[in-house]
Amino acid sequence: MSKMTRFTSLCKEITENILDSLDLVELSSLATMTSTLHTNIDEYIQRCRRIIFARFISNIQEFVGLLQGTGAVVSGSCALNLVQARQGAVAINDLDIYTTLQNFKDFVQFFTETEHYTVIRNINHPPPGPYNSSGMAKLFRLQNNGRNVDIIVTNLSSAISPIFQFHSTIVMNFISAEAVFCAYPGWTLDMAGLVHPRMYKQNATNFATVKGLAKYMQRGFTVYLEITELAVHESRCVKMYYCPQITRSTNDKGKLAWVAGHKETATGALGSANYIDTKAVIWSLGGDQCYNERVSGSPSFVFAT
Structure with a gap:
C-alpha cells in the first residue's frame, strides 16, 4: 500500500486534522499526487470557503452567483x-467585498x-487625483447582529x-467566485510582507494605513521597508517575481491560485491550475529599492486589461 493510499484511507477526523495544518501552497502540492487527493482537497478548500462565508451570509449560493456575475471579490x-493553514490562521473580523460602480447596488440590495x-x-470619496490615488469611490458599512460587512466600491474598471x-x-x-488568490505567497505564508512603496512615494500614508499595518503586526506579521531584508536582491532582481520593479x-x-473545480493540476505553478482571467490585472509596486539603477525609482501602477 502506497503512502498516498494510506493517507486517503485515514478516517475523516484525522484527514481533516492534517489538512487543517497545511497552507494553500502545501495543499496545492499535495493535490498533485493523485486525482483522488486533488478532488478531496478541492472539496476541503470549498468547504473552508463556505464556513467563512457562513459567518456573514445565509444565502451563500446566491452570494457566490453575485461574485461570478459581477467580477467582485472578497479580500x-x-x-x-x-490562504493560511486553518490551524493558526488570522482571526476573521469583517467581510470585505470589492466591487465596481456598475455593480455595487446589487450587493447593497442583497445584504x-x-x-x-x-x-x-x-x-x-473623491475620484483618484494628485492627492487621492486610492481608486475608492464609495464605502458602505453594514451590520447585522454584530456582524460587519464592508462593500468597497472602486471607480477603476x-x-x-x-x-x-x-x-x-x-x-x-x-x-473570487472561481479562485483563491495570493500575489506574494512566499512572503505571506512566512508571516512577512513589504510595505507598498506608494505609501511613501505617492503621499498615500495616513492614519488609516498606519493603523492597518499595525493591525497585521499585532497578528504576528513582520513588515519590512527594505526589499533586501526579505529576498536576495542583486543584478538579476528584475527577472524575479518578488522584485518591486x-x-x-x-x-x-x-x-x-487555487481554481475551484478545476480537474487539471498545474505544471510548474503553485496552484491547482494556472489562474487565467480574461480581464487580468497588471501591477508594479515600483519605488526606489532595486539593485538595477535603470529601473529604480519607477512609479507604482495598476490597471486592468
Whole structure:
C-alpha cells in the first residue's frame, strides 16, 4: 500500500486534522499526487470557503452567483485566512467585498433585503487625483447582529485593482467566485510582507494605513521597508517575481491560485491550475529599492486589461 493510499484511507477526523495544518501552497502540492487527493482537497478548500462565508451570509449560493456575475471579490482577513493553514490562521473580523460602480447596488440590495443587514455608514470619496490615488469611490458599512460587512466600491474598471494599492503585500489576496488568490505567497505564508512603496512615494500614508499595518503586526506579521531584508536582491532582481520593479499579472507564475473545480493540476505553478482571467490585472509596486539603477525609482501602477 502506497503512502498516498494510506493517507486517503485515514478516517475523516484525522484527514481533516492534517489538512487543517497545511497552507494553500502545501495543499496545492499535495493535490498533485493523485486525482483522488486533488478532488478531496478541492472539496476541503470549498468547504473552508463556505464556513467563512457562513459567518456573514445565509444565502451563500446566491452570494457566490453575485461574485461570478459581477467580477467582485472578497479580500481582507477572510482571504488571508483561507490562504493560511486553518490551524493558526488570522482571526476573521469583517467581510470585505470589492466591487465596481456598475455593480455595487446589487450587493447593497442583497445584504439589506436578502440578508437583513442595515447600512450604518455610506461614505463617498473623491475620484483618484494628485492627492487621492486610492481608486475608492464609495464605502458602505453594514451590520447585522454584530456582524460587519464592508462593500468597497472602486471607480477603476476591475474590482480587483485596488487590492494592489494596499498598504503592504500581506493583504494582496482575494477570493473570487472561481479562485483563491495570493500575489506574494512566499512572503505571506512566512508571516512577512513589504510595505507598498506608494505609501511613501505617492503621499498615500495616513492614519488609516498606519493603523492597518499595525493591525497585521499585532497578528504576528513582520513588515519590512527594505526589499533586501526579505529576498536576495542583486543584478538579476528584475527577472524575479518578488522584485518591486517587475511588472506583475494576476496570470503570472509568481502568484498562488487555487481554481475551484478545476480537474487539471498545474505544471510548474503553485496552484491547482494556472489562474487565467480574461480581464487580468497588471501591477508594479515600483519605488526606489532595486539593485538595477535603470529601473529604480519607477512609479507604482495598476490597471486592468
